[in-house]
Amino acid sequence: MSASADELARWDSVVPGIVRVPLRRRALGLLPGALVVLLTLWVFIHLGLDPLVIWAGLGRLGWLLGFMLPPAHGGLLGVFIWAMAETLAMALLATVFAAVLAIPFGLLCTRSTGTLAPVTFAARRLSDVVRGVDPLVWALIFVNVVGLGPFAGILALTLHNTGDLAKLYSEAIENIEKRQLDGIRASGGSPFAVMRLGALPQILPVLTSQALYYFESNTRSATIIGAVGAGGIGLLLTERIRLYRWDEVAFLILMILAAVFVIDAVSQRLRIVLIEGRKAPLVA
Amino acid sequence: MSDAAARLEVALRTHRAQLRQGNLLIGGAFLLAFAAALPVGGFSLARLIEGWPEILSYLGAILPEIRHDHVVEDVGKWYWGFWRYLRLMVDTVLMAYAGTMIGLVGALLLVFPASNLLGRSRVLRFACRRMLEFSRSVPELVFALIFVVAFGVGPLAGVLAIALHSAGALGKLFAEASDNLDTRPLDGITATGAGWFGVIRIGVLPQVLPNWASYTLFRFEINIRSAAVLGFVGAGGIGQELYTSIRSFAYTDVSAVLLVIVAAVTLVDLASQALRRRFLDEDVIG
Numbered sequence A: 001m002s003a004s005a006d007e008l009a010r011w012d013s014v015v016p017g018i019v020r021v022p023l024r025r026r027a028l029g030l031l032p033g034a035l036v037v038l039l040t041l042w043v044f045i046h047l048g049l050d051p052l053v054i055w056a057g058l059g060r061l062g063w064l065l066g067f068m069l070p071p072a073h074g075g076l077l078g079v080f081i082w083a084m085a086e087t088l089a090m091a092l093l094a095t096v097f098a099a100v101l102a103i104p105f106g107l108l109c110t111r112s113t114g115t116l117a118p119v120t121f122a123a124r125r126l127s128d129v130v131r132g133v134d135p136l137v138w139a140l141i142f143v144n145v146v147g148l149g150p151f152a153g154i155l156a157l158t159l160h161n162t163g164d165l166a167k168l169y170s171e172a173i174e175n176i177e178k179r180q181l182d183g184i185r186a187s188g189g190s191p192f193a194v195m196r197l198g199a200l201p202q203i204l205p206v207l208t209s210q211a212l213y214y215f216e217s218n219t220r221s222a223t224i225i226g227a228v229g230a231g232g233i234g235l236l237l238t239e240r241i242r243l244y245r246w247d248e249v250a251f252l253i254l255m256i257l258a259a260v261f262v263i264d265a266v267s268q269r270l271r272i273v274l275i276e277g278r279k280a281p282l283v284a
Numbered sequence B: 001m002s003d004a005a006a007r008l009e010v011a012l013r014t015h016r017a018q019l020r021q022g023n024l025l026i027g028g029a030f031l032l033a034f035a036a037a038l039p040v041g042g043f044s045l046a047r048l049i050e051g052w053p054e055i056l057s058y059l060g061a062i063l064p065e066i067r068h069d070h071v072v073e074d075v076g077k078w079y080w081g082f083w084r085y086l087r088l089m090v091d092t093v094l095m096a097y098a099g100t101m102i103g104l105v106g107a108l109l110l111v112f113p114a115s116n117l118l119g120r121s122r123v124l125r126f127a128c129r130r131m132l133e134f135s136r137s138v139p140e141l142v143f144a145l146i147f148v149v150a151f152g153v154g155p156l157a158g159v160l161a162i163a164l165h166s167a168g169a170l171g172k173l174f175a176e177a178s179d180n181l182d183t184r185p186l187d188g189i190t191a192t193g194a195g196w197f198g199v200i201r202i203g204v205l206p207q208v209l210p211n212w213a214s215y216t217l218f219r220f221e222i223n224i225r226s227a228a229v230l231g232f233v234g235a236g237g238i239g240q241e242l243y244t245s246i247r248s249f250a251y252t253d254v255s256a257v258l259l260v261i262v263a264a265v266t267l268v269d270l271a272s273q274a275l276r277r278r279f280l281d282e283d284v285i286g
Helices: A005-014 A023-046 A051-068 A077-108 A117-132 A135-146 A150-174 A178-186 A191-228 A233-242 A246-276 B002-040 B045-062 B071-078 B082-114 B122-137 B140-151 B155-179 B184-191 B196-233 B238-247 B251-281
Strands: none
Touching (some): A023 B082, A077 A150, A077 A191, A077 B002, A117 B251, A135 A191, A150 A191, A191 B196, A233 B140, A246 B002, A246 B122, B082 B196, B140 B155
């Protein structure tokens, strides 16, 4: 069924390059790919990623993975569960504190509420700095200032989230549909009613949904900030790795995976109940 | 008419009652969890008030002293290690690049067999999916901690940790994009007698490539942020420097390094965003 060589040649003369792509164009097409490959090779060499080292490391990795099976708690189940509780407590407290602190901070970042321009500028830059720095860095700093333990972790996560949430809140406030406020004002609503019935219903779902999202994200962060001493299951995990207790490491990783999975599921349910469930019923 | 109004009234009342019940339940559970979290997390107002002056003085101490009549000298003193920071930051970006590239290859290897549409073997599909899920659910830092033991201290552990996590994260996004593709071109290509690779090369790739390229760039941005802190556990890059300066109370160095990181991250974000927009604009070919 395929076209004859003559026919193909005819098509090529009608529309040059449709059948046989000229060698030069083909080479040009390959050029970006070749450059990427060369760049990648250069990066590997520059970073000293030696294949022999990788090979030896893979051997060691296989060896220690062998020790991970079967995962075991080594009689420390109580300690592990307490560390997990600490992690979840850090995530919950940081989310709540940040969600509350971000309201005034977010208002300062918003022009449409009548905040002075220099104040808005300063508040926005402050929020940029605070959320530009990784929670892990804040955790390390706070561990230095207030000492080891979950308290430092709570402060670190709260600070980072406040910056993030302030930005999101201020965007939500700026995106309010003005016509709903006008409608309430036109029907004789007081300024309080305008806020309560016009503005709040528009902002609240965004606030709730963001707070839930940050709770999920904080659960993940809270599991690792322990690596720099900020308490929770990360501290335990780092310690177990240093001690080469691989079966316990595997157990802790499984616990983290389970906790993240459960928190995501709970948060998903809450999101449906708190946001979808609020909508007024439709009556035919 | 009044019948409809009455029905609306009843529906609203039950809706409100349900809402109130739900509010009480969720609010109560929340308060309980919050009250329990305070002691478990070791949080107390007294501790905060006690620590507050120290926090403020620390944040004050890491900022450099720059006198308006000695700006050049003071900035020079603040950034005494500028070239060193720059070199480490470049290495950090390269770590993120190498990790993203290896992760990309891993994601590409796993995503086709894991796809609903393209995966041929059920066992393989299941295995690939679980692998993708596992590697994206475990935080990079945990991989890094383990890899530092296996591969030694240095950028290699960081690159591999980023690669493994990225493979999972990219694989998930790639799979979602390829599940939404238009199947008609695939049928057309299958009808001409093409094999599995032909279908993917001619039918699938042109459809998903712009999306995938954009996801990969986005992942690269995220990976720079991760690479900057992986040094905390010995996995190379500028994080090691930051860790040392924080731990040794070299106050102004902390802000100097942090500023380099934030500036580099912002620059790469801007460049990558511009590129991403181009990929997605060229989405439709013919």
